Amino acid sequence: MSTTTSHxxxxxxxxxxxxxxxxxxxxxxxxxxxxxxxxxxxxxxPARLIQNEVTTEIPVHLLFRDDPEPVSVPLKPAxxxxxxxxxxxxxxTRPAPARSRAVPQxxxxxxxxxxxxxxxxxxxxxxxxxxxxxxxTSWWAGVLPPLVVESLRLPASTSASLGPAQxxxxxxAGALGLTGFGGLxxxxxxxxxxxxxxxxxxxxxxxxxxxxVNPLLRRRRVDVRxxxxxxxxxxxxxxxxxxxxxxxxxxWRVRDTARAVLDIDDHETYxxxxxxxxxxxxPVELPGGTRGGVAAAxxxxxxxxxxxxxxxxxxxxxxxxxxxxxxxxxxxxMHRRRIAALDARQRSSMLNSVVDSVEDTVTRLTMRGLVExxxxxxxxxxxxxxxxxxxxRGEPV
Numbered sequence: 001m002s003t004t005t006s007h008x009x010x011x012x013x014x015x016x017x018x019x020x021x022x023x024x025x026x027x028x029x030x031x032x033x034x035x036x037x038x039x040x041x042x043x044x045x046p047a048r049l050i051q052n053e054v055t056t057e058i059p060v061h062l063l064f065r066d067d068p069e070p071v072s073v074p075l076k077p078a079x080x081x082x083x084x085x086x087x088x089x090x091x092x093t094r095p096a097p098a099r100s101r102a103v104p105q106x107x108x109x110x111x112x113x114x115x116x117x118x119x120x121x122x123x124x125x126x127x128x129x130x131x132x133x134x135x136x137t138s139w140w141a142g143v144l145p146p147l148v149v150e151s152l153r154l155p156a157s158t159s160a161s162l163g164p165a166q167x168x169x170x171x172x173a174g175a176l177g178l179t180g181f182g183g184l185x186x187x188x189x190x191x192x193x194x195x196x197x198x199x200x201x202x203x204x205x206x207x208x209x210x211x212x213v214n215p216l217l218r219r220r221r222v223d224v225r226x227x228x229x230x231x232x233x234x235x236x237x238x239x240x241x242x243x244x245x246x247x248x249x250x251x252w253r254v255r256d257t258a259r260a261v262l263d264i265d266d267h268e269t270y271x272x273x274x275x276x277x278x279x280x281x282x283p284v285e286l287p288g289g290t291r292g293g294v295a296a297a298x299x300x301x302x303x304x305x306x307x308x309x310x311x312x313x314x315x316x317x318x319x320x321x322x323x324x325x326x327x328x329x330x331x332x333x334m335h336r337r338r339i340a341a342l343d344a345r346q347r348s349s350m351l352n353s354v355v356d357s358v359e360d361t362v363t364r365l366t367m368r369g370l371v372e373x374x375x376x377x378x379x380x381x382x383x384x385x386x387x388x389x390x391x392x393r394g395e396p397v
Contacts, residue, residue, distance in 0.1 A: 115203025120210025130177020
């Protein structure tokens with residue numbers, strides 16, 4: 001069986017490749033590429049992949065090269081596809097790390113918990129017992145006026161002086177009366193009392209009615225009702241960067257009194273600052289512009305403010321723009337721009353209506369055979385009808 005060997009001009013000038021002298025054998029029975037025979041008769045790696053009279057030879061090691069040492073990537077690599085026929089290996093790119101927004105850090109142990117209180121009747125009974133003790137001590141010491149003794153029908157006292165025993169009884173009865181009446185408090189719906197002793201948080205009272213609280217505890221009244229705050233005109237911008245003035249309405253309440261009062265100086269001021277910071281990051285659209293633009297801005301503002309105010313015990317239900325207008329420095333220019341856009345839309349709508357009316361009129365006259373028009377007469381009729389329709393709509397020609 002004879003073999004046919006074809007060489008390009010390059011192969012004739014350089015008969016020896018990188019692997020030494022080699023002879024090219026034609027395709028085998030399997031239809032694959034021919035094998036290369038070395039000097040010792042052993043099969044070697046073929047040095048040519050494409051070889052004919054028209055195509056330039058491409059070395060095999062350029063198409064199927066392997067990196068000697070793989071590059072280690074700590075993150076999950078993103079593979080960029082290689083271009084076909086260039087022998088380019090896939091490039092590895094590291095994805096950019098995601099940016100995480102800072103979250104306010106709070107004391108995990110500072111959480112609202114109920115305080116220990118007693119019903120108000122206990123304080124009333126203790127105060128009444130103290131008053132009764134003072135009255136009995138005065139009768140025992142003989143200092144009670146005779147008129148009071150007679151009205152109460154008490155026997156005459158045998159002692160007529162204040163001794164150490166009488167003073168001790170006075171002190172005990174007075175302390176009992178002051179403790180009983182001094183600890184009385186009235187709980188109201190929608191208000192809570194934050195209790196503290198020597199700077200330590202002792203609990204929160206949310207109960208209503210008459211209560212008795214330890215008189216040594218410091219009490220702070222906190223409004224836990226559903227509240228709303230209407231802001232002043234605040235600076236903002238739309239999606240195109242046009243400056244706006246926005247008035248917002250925030251609906252919120254205090255959910256955790258301990259964090260709202262003790263974790264921050266003034267939670268109302270903090271809420272206002274959160275609303276202003278969120279407004280600086282969210283574009284706001286004018287009402288009547290993009291469909292759902294104002295609603296989408298309100299949802300984004302609510303989510304951002306709730307995320308910022310949640311760690312300090314505030315629950316934000318809604319932050320919605322109630323008034324949006326252009327800033328004073330661009331209000332006149334933007335107003336003229338909107339008027340021009342409305343006028344252009346109105347003119348375009350009117351022109352479409354006039355053209356449709358003229359076309360319908362000419363078509364009906366022609367199809368019904370009422371008139372026979374050449375090109376010149378048709379143009380004149382169209383012009384006259386256009387002028388008539390525009391004049392009838394009150395628009396200048």
